[in-house]
Amino acid sequence: MLFFAIAVAGLFIADIAITTANPWRDLGQFFIGVATPNFFSTEGLMTALLRTVAFGFVGVTLGSLCGFLLALVYRFMPVRIFCAFIRAIHELFWALIFLQFFGFHPLTGVLAIAIPYAGIFAKVYSEILDESDPEPSRLLPPGTGAIAAFLYARIPDCWVQLRTYTAYRLECGLRSSAILGFVGLPTLGFYLESSFSQGLYSDAGAMLILFYVLIATMPLWVKPKLLPFYILAAPFFLGEGFPIVWGNVERFFTEDIVPSPLRNGEGLAGLSTWLGDLMVTEALPGIWNTIVLTQIALVATGILSLLAFPLISKHFGGPVRRTSGHVFLVIARSTPEYILAYILLQLWGPSMLPAVVALALHNGGIIGHLIGRQTNTIELRPDAPTGFTRYSWELVPRVYRSFLAFLFYRWEIIMRETAILGILGIYTLGFYVDSAIQNIQFDRAMILILITASLNIGVDILGRYIRRKLALQTMPTC
Amino acid sequence: MNIKQIRKWLVSGFLALVATSTATAQTFVFTAIPDEDETRLVERFRGIADYLSEQLEVDVRYIPVKSYAAAITAFRNNQVQLAWFGGLSGVQARALVPGSEALAQGVEDQAFYNYFIAHKSTGLDRADELPEGIRGKTFTFGSKGSTSGRLIPEYHIRERFNEAPETVFSRVGFSGNHTRTLRLVESGTYDVGALNYKVWEKELEDGNINTNDVKIIWKTPGFPNYQWTIRGDVDDRFGEGFKEKVREALLNLDDPALLESFPREGFIPASNDDYEPIRSVASELGIID
Amino acid sequence: MRDFAFDGLSASFGGQRVIGPLSLAVKQGEHVALVGKSGAGKSTLIKLLYERLTREASLVPQGLGLVNALPVFHNVFMGQLDKHPLWYNTLTLIRPFRKDRDVIRGLLDDLGIPDKQWTPAATLSGGERQRVAIARALYRQAPLLLADEPISALDGPMAHLVMQALTDRFSTSVIALHDVDMALTYCNRIVGIQDGQVALDQPASRLRTSDIMTLY
Numbered sequence: 009m010l011f012f013a014i015a016v017a018g019l020f021i022a023d024i025a026i027t028t029a030n031p032w033r034d035l036g037q038f039f040i041g042v043a044t045p046n047f048f049s050t051e052g053l054m055t056a057l058l059r060t061v062a063f064g065f066v067g068v069t070l071g072s073l074c075g076f077l078l079a080l081v082y083r084f085m086p087v088r089i090f091c092a093f094i095r096a097i098h099e100l101f102w103a104l105i106f107l108q109f110f111g112f113h114p115l116t117g118v119l120a121i122a123i124p125y126a127g128i129f130a131k132v133y134s135e136i137l138d139e140s141d142p143e144p145s146r147l148l149p150p151g152t153g154a155i156a157a158f159l160y161a162r163i164p165d166c167w168v169q170l171r172t173y174t175a176y177r178l179e180c181g182l183r184s185s186a187i188l189g190f191v192g193l194p195t196l197g198f199y200l201e202s203s204f205s206q207g208l209y210s211d212a213g214a215m216l217i218l219f220y221v222l223i224a225t226m227p228l229w230v231k232p233k234l235l236p237f238y239i240l241a242a243p244f245f246l247g248e249g250f251p252i253v254w255g256n257v258e259r260f261f262t263e264d265i266v267p268s269p270l271r272n273g274e275g276l277a278g279l280s281t282w283l284g285d286l287m288v289t290e291a292l293p294g295i296w297n298t299i300v301l302t303q304i305a306l307v308a309t310g311i312l313s314l315l316a317f318p319l320i321s322k323h324f325g326g327p328v329r330r331t332s333g334h335v336f337l338v339i340a341r342s343t344p345e346y347i348l349a350y351i352l353l354q355l356w357g358p359s360m361l362p363a364v365v366a367l368a369l370h371n372g373g374i375i376g377h378l379i380g381r382q383t384n385t386i387e388l389r390p391d392a393p394t395g396f397t398r399y400s401w402e403l404v405p406r407v408y409r410s411f412l413a414f415l416f417y418r419w420e421i422i423m424r425e426t427a428i429l430g431i432l433g434i435y436t437l438g439f440y441v442d443s444a445i446q447n448i449q450f451d452r453a454m455i456l457i458l459i460t461a462s463l464n465i466g467v468d469i470l471g472r473y474i475r476r477k478l479a480l481q482t483m484p485t486c
Numbered sequence: 487m488n489i490k491q492i493r494k495w496l497v498s499g500f501l502a503l504v505a506t507s508t509a510t511a512q513t514f515v516f517t518a519i520p521d522e523d524e525t526r527l528v529e530r531f532r533g534i535a536d537y538l539s540e541q542l543e544v545d546v547r548y549i550p551v552k553s554y555a556a557a558i559t560a561f562r563n564n565q566v567q568l569a570w571f572g573g574l575s576g577v578q579a580r581a582l583v584p585g586s587e588a589l590a591q592g593v594e595d596q597a598f599y600n601y602f603i604a605h606k607s608t609g610l611d612r613a614d615e616l617p618e619g620i621r622g623k624t625f626t627f628g629s630k631g632s633t634s635g636r637l638i639p640e641y642h643i644r645e646r647f648n649e650a651p652e653t654v655f656s657r658v659g660f661s662g663n664h665t666r667t668l669r670l671v672e673s674g675t676y677d678v679g680a681l682n683y684k685v686w687e688k689e690l691e692d693g694n695i696n697t698n699d700v701k702i703i704w705k706t707p708g709f710p711n712y713q714w715t716i717r718g719d720v721d722d723r724f725g726e727g728f729k730e731k732v733r734e735a736l737l738n739l740d741d742p743a744l745l746e747s748f749p750r751e752g753f754i755p756a757s758n759d760d761y762e763p764i765r766s767v768a769s770e771l772g773i774i775d
Numbered sequence: 776m777r778d779f780a781f782d783g784l785s786a787s788f789g790g791q792r793v794i795g796p797l798s799l800a801v802k803q804g805e806h807v808a809l810v811g812k813s814g815a816g817k818s819t820l821i822k823l824l825y826e827r828l829t830r831e832a833s834l835v836p837q838g839l840g841l842v843n844a845l846p847v848f849h850n851v852f853m854g855q856l857d858k859h860p861l862w863y864n865t866l867t868l869i870r871p872f873r874k875d876r877d878v879i880r881g882l883l884d885d886l887g888i889p890d891k892q893w894t895p896a897a898t899l900s901g902g903e904r905q906r907v908a909i910a911r912a913l914y915r916q917a918p919l920l921l922a923d924e925p926i927s928a929l930d931g932p933m934a935h936l937v938m939q940a941l942t943d944r945f946s947t948s949v950i951a952l953h954d955v956d957m958a959l960t961y962c963n964r965i966v967g968i969q970d971g972q973v974a975l976d977q978p979a980s981r982l983r984t985s986d987i988m989t990l991y
Binding site for chain 2: 112190
Binding site: 167 | 839843864
């Protein structure tokens with residue numbers, strides 16, 4: 009209730025408006041574009057698709073390996089903090105950072121995915137490993153090496169879960185990889201942005217369709233037997249990029265990100281005025297907008313997922329309805345929110361509205377899907393009521409707890425996304441980060457990114473606290 | 487299971503290194519600020535790449551980037567050696583790369599100007615100074631790092647109203663580039679916008695503007711704008727006198743189709759000092775330190 | 776295997792003493808059956824002994840402690856992980872060596888599950904799982920066996936076969952059993968546990984079923 013009230017209050021403060029004179033015409037043109045896709049527009053389209061897959065694979069592979077190693081030492085506090093920190097920074101921010109010194113080298117894209125993913129993998133892997141049955145390890149003959157014990161008694165027990173989660177993350181990785189194109193890496197987003205900003209909706213439609221097909225057919229082409237082949241081949245398809253100049257790396261860390269008052273020898277006094285100015289003019293408005301937007305999007309997500317889950321629930325409607333419901337939810341959840349927000353911003357003009365709708369559609373699609381699937385395992389008594397009564401008396405009460413669990417789990421994810429949407433021109437933290445980078449003020453950008461990260465960590469802790477308080481359990485989603 | 491994975495990882499990591507270290511070493515690479523529709527930029531600068539490659543007898547490659555900052559960063563990081571910058575981005579880039587210099591500018595870039603344009607619903611008409619009537623309207627700049635899309639319009643708005651754009655207008659946005667500014671004001675997403683006159687005239691000539699929906703309300707005074715800027719260390723890398731060869735090639739560019747694609751009448755020599763006015767305005771607005 | 780003797784064995788659970796303090800001494804060659812009602816403290820006593828004798832004892836716990844995702848072979852092989860270097864163990868995980876396959880196959884043969892060597896433990900029946908845990912204990916070749924209800928899921932002839940194998944191959948053993956006849960047949964010493972205390976301690980030859988039933 010409290011959350012709902014906050015969101016309603018947020019609505020009054022927030023800037024939501026359709027500023028386009030003719031939004032529906034644009035939206036119509038966009039749908040016509042999707043209906044008449046032009047697959048032969050850009051010569052680079054197939055290459056972009058290939059690069060998207062390649063960056064996804066290499067990034068996720070590297071991330072999962074590092075994450076696995078981190079998971080082994082995850083019980084140590086510094087490791088936990090480190091992992092929380094690296095996963096609190098969005099892939100796009102990482103990419104923006106690496107672009108400053110690696111430039112258009114494939115490493116930029118690979119690390120932008122691998123680093124935050126390593127943090128997430130470390131956390132989830134360690135949770136999975138902790139849940140494995142401890143009994144077999146206790147029974148091993150004393151003197152068994154730690155590694156052998158781990159290989160025999162721990163890994164096999166959670167192997168399936170580790171694999172399922174990694175495969176799921178691979179899908180997320182493809183989405184992340186596509187988005188990286190928006191900041192200039194040679195993946196799908198690069199061409200999508202170009203086509204959209206020029207109003208070439210048929211080209212953009214073709215790219216979106218190809219992307220959905222790519223994601224939807226993953227079970228067909230990602231087979232355990234083929235994985236080694238993909239992982240070996242992927243690095244060859246990252247593209248050449250430009251050689252790394254190591255001097256740039258050194259310069260970035262020793263000069264660029266050093267706050268300018270320190271660089272110019274103005275000392276601590278200069279630093280505090282500088283920081284104060286940064287806080288007042290950029291950080292605080294950014295934090296405020298980020299929080300407002302996050303809360304509205306969170307509640308909108310909740311409402312949408314409650315509305316959406318009957319679409320795929322077997323307790324409502326026939327197979328035709330359910331199939332179309334599935335298609336809708338698949339599209340909603342496999343479109344990265346960044347792309348959704350970008351599309352809606354192009355169509356409706358800049359305000360918080362497109363961001364809220366995009367976040368709610370994407371996250372509501374995910375939660376709706378999970379909850380809907382959960383209702384399919386519920387067996388109702390034969391004389392159970394039908395229609396709305398069935399919905400409100402039989403189903404919602406049964407799934408309400410896991411619904412809340414998912415929602416609070418995604419709280420932090422929504423906030424991370426909200427911050428990043430600022431790059432598109434909504435005044436959240438990402439806007440100020442992007443502005444600082446556009447002005448070549450990396451010191452400011454770094455401080456703002458750190459603030460964003462701490463905000464995410466804070467919400468993560470709060471969300472976890474609430475879930476524990478309400479005794480809610482979930483599997484991680486992305 | 488584990489050993490297999492480690493092996494896979496080692497092999498693929500090694501291959502990644504091999505694959506990336508063979509990237510081209512002696513290609514002369516240039517970029518341009520993404521101030522217009524990308525298709526147009528790619529078409530224009532591929533032509534330039536072919537031309538330069540012929541004149542300089544080295545491989546020349548153009549890379550498109552997604553933002554002004556990306557162009558500056560690529561130049562600073564020596565991943566590109568030459569760039570077609572705007573006034574402001576050129577000043578920023580040259581400040582970051584000691585020894586780099588403005589080589590050539592378009593004939594028109596000596597006294598470039600901007601149009602403020604407005605959607606018909608505002609009822610605003612062309613005037614000799616920025617009309618008071620734009621107060622309270624919505625307004626879009628081009629890119630955050632643009633001279634004619636951001637710096638000069640903001641400068642004139644502050645001069646005229648003595649206030650920040652955020653307080654003059656009810657909403658301030660950044661369209662991304664000049665073409666987008668035109669489209670957004672034409673469609674009424676924003677009431678008012680400011681853009682580079684060259685883009686306006688080129689689009690007008692191509693019949694891409696519905697002049698019933700959008701019109702010019704003010705023309706700014708002139709300022710120095712676009713220029714080719716080159717890194718100071720190109721001679722070390724591509725041979726003695728390379729910088730001069732590039733300058734010559736640019737100044738001698740007389741292919742009408744190529745010039746038309748910019749569109750510029752031709753290129754004339756430029757120097758870093760030509761952009762001092764831009765630097766001081768940017769510094770006044772706090773865009774550069 | 777030396778003889779062992781412990782004094783003051785005790786354990787509490789949630790502030791409630793479940794066993795002891797009690798003393799137990801076992802000599803080489805003894806096969807001790809722990810009998811008594813469920814909840815009397817037999818499992819706890821087995822656990823306490825294992826904690827003190829880990830180095831020299833094979834344990835068959837009530838929960839069996841199988842790794843469900845691994846095939847029977849590997850579950851049994853885990854009994855000797857300490858005897859091989861890491862590379863050997865890792866390779867075995869991917870592709871077992873012939874000699875280990877033969878040894879373990881022989882063991883499974885004796886226990887009546889020769890065809891299950893490559894079946895994942897998860898898909899086995901209760902009785903089969905129990906025999907896998909027993910095979911693992913046998914494979915470890917420790918001098919002492921500690922087993923907690925090792926034949927609870929086995930039917931008549933199979934139970935006899937397994938008890939025979941266990942008492943033959945371990946020179947000394949402590950086995951918690953609820954089947955009194957089995958205890959009398961295969962063990963040579965009976966220890967009755969009641970409310971966490973030793974209530975009976977006699978050679979099997981001096982006892983009859985009815986003597987033990989008083990504990991229940």
